[in-house]
Amino acid sequence: MNIESALSLEIQSVLNSLYGWEQAPKLDQTRPEFEGDFTLVVFPFVRASRKSPEATAEEIGAALMNSGSLISSYNVIKGFLNLVLKADNWSIFLDREWNNLQFGHGSSKDQKVMVEYASPNTNKPLHLGHMRNNFLGYSLSQLFKASGYEVVMANLINDRGIHICKSMLAWQRFGDGETPSSSGMKGDHLVGKYYVVFENALREQTQKTIELALQGQYNGHSPAVQERYQQAWSKLEAAKEDKQISKLKDDIKELVRNQSELMLACQDMLRAWEAGDPEVLHLWKTMNGWVYEGFDATWKRMGVSFDKFYYESDTYTLGKDLVQEGLEKGVFYAKEDGSVWIDLRDAGLDEKLVQRGDGTSVYITQDIGTAQLKYEEFGVDRSIYVVGNEQDYHFKVLFLIMERLGRSYASGMYHASYGMVDLPSGKMKSREGTVVDADDLLQEMVDAARETTEALGKTDGLAQEDLNALYETLALSALKFFILKVDPKKRMLFNPAESIDFQGDTGPFVQYSHARIRSILRTAPSSWNEAADTQLALSETETALLKVLAQFPGAVTQACEQYSPALVAQFLLDLAKAFNRVYNEHSFLKEPDAGLMKRRLKMAQMTANTLKNGLAVLGIDAVERM
């Protein structure tokens, strides 16, 4: 039991005997400008005590002193009861945990959790948006592991669909047999290049037609297309608001694009793919192979991994059985054209298509199927989807569907929704080329780590090999920490013009604090732990450090409950700062009193362990020296 919960229980019992109060009281950390460790706000109890806030606080404080308490004194300021813990509570805590390598880890929950993340399209290389997803997904996995869950990291690769056909078609027409080995390009970048080639060719091919279509002149290939165009056009003519107009214009552009020769060829290719055309399948396998090689390299460098891969080419027909089941159960209903729907208006949502009129799957059909598949394959108790917040609605609908289909595991499904990474110019858009490429960024960060280290002259005594490994780790910790310290739910800004810092509230700062401690421990005399314990009181900064350390298990638990690695990141900053304050104020190895040295080294050891464990939760390896 930790100190805070012990104290909380004691207060609860005092409140119960004084006022018959039943609930667990809420304890705050005492603000640094007041004396005390924990603070109880007494306003909630004044009704029961029928006394002023001050008198109530006095009464509770006195009762706590009498109950053989953990506290040594208290003070009352207005309605705030500040409690000072007996100093030996902190020493006991330190003696118990200083060398506990598992400190902060939860006991086994005997539950299995699947974390699905990454889930890329195979038509272009990874960018910064993917990196936020990957870092979050990997970190959440480590967080759940640390909290005692068994974790399966899954990646559902989006390897089929019209977007792949674009790269394939462009390669066929313009590629001239280019391969990763012939060009020296990373496979995913090569395929991405042809995706861009396709988009450019498409733009060229459709530019004039679009211009004319936006003036009311367009000839569709079929009456149906022509009718859709005419409808869109008359809407556009009637529209008044700017927003609406630009949206309707986009609709028309989209329509014209989809009817272009290139897009029609693409759709033919998709149909050929679905029909199992050997030539198309061969090309698809070849180009996907290039992409996987490229992705694997990037993931490896990013330090993320997966236990299980799903491929949409395998799963895209799944879910139809469940659609059938839903029809029989009356959860879904069919319209005249044979399309299948669910009505979620009673849940404040809308009607939603779950299967097309021609019997083919839509996105959500697959997700229904894969949810079932995950459960059958792994028996997961919880299933977490790390997916951007633009799909909030989609997952609301999916979870409701699974619930209405009577799936017991529906309650364990969770959408770990996160915000976009914005650039100063706004949202990243691959079509407009405003993306920050993952491989480029990684390399820039590694270069920056090398330059910083060299500028500080800290390369002495390290082999080139070790230095290279150090730069990789430092670069990654800067990047991961930069991304993970922000609340996942919020959108965040990345400014490529300003490089990510290595100073201040950063990954390297935490690393530095860790490396500094490791350095102390390496040079400490081997017999330091044999000295007699000191009886001297802890200094203010030392007590502050122990208070921060004591918060680690709670931070992990809370981060897990809130699906937020950011809480761990913020904790690590607090811890590193608290330690650096002690470091600045006291000596460790030069401390003449052997007992004091022992106590400080215990604190150093525990801080290093905790920093390392916390970094591990963020998916960051702690460095021994830097």
Add this chain to the structure above:
RNA sequence: GACCCCAUAGCUCAGCUGGAUAGAGCAACUGCCUUCUAAGCAGUAGGUCACAGGUUCGAAUCCUGUUGGGGUCGCCA
């Protein structure tokens, strides 16, 4: 049009289920390395918590409205 999310220092972000004088980092300015790693520490300056109401002993936090930004809304996944 409907629904969802967001708005805190010049910039990037904390601020947990309502609690004391709203906190960090960056940028600016001051100090601290012949002593355990200065990628550090200490300090100065910087705020109408978008705006207006409401609930409460107490609101950045909860509720309502307004403004601004982003997202989603039957066949892209």
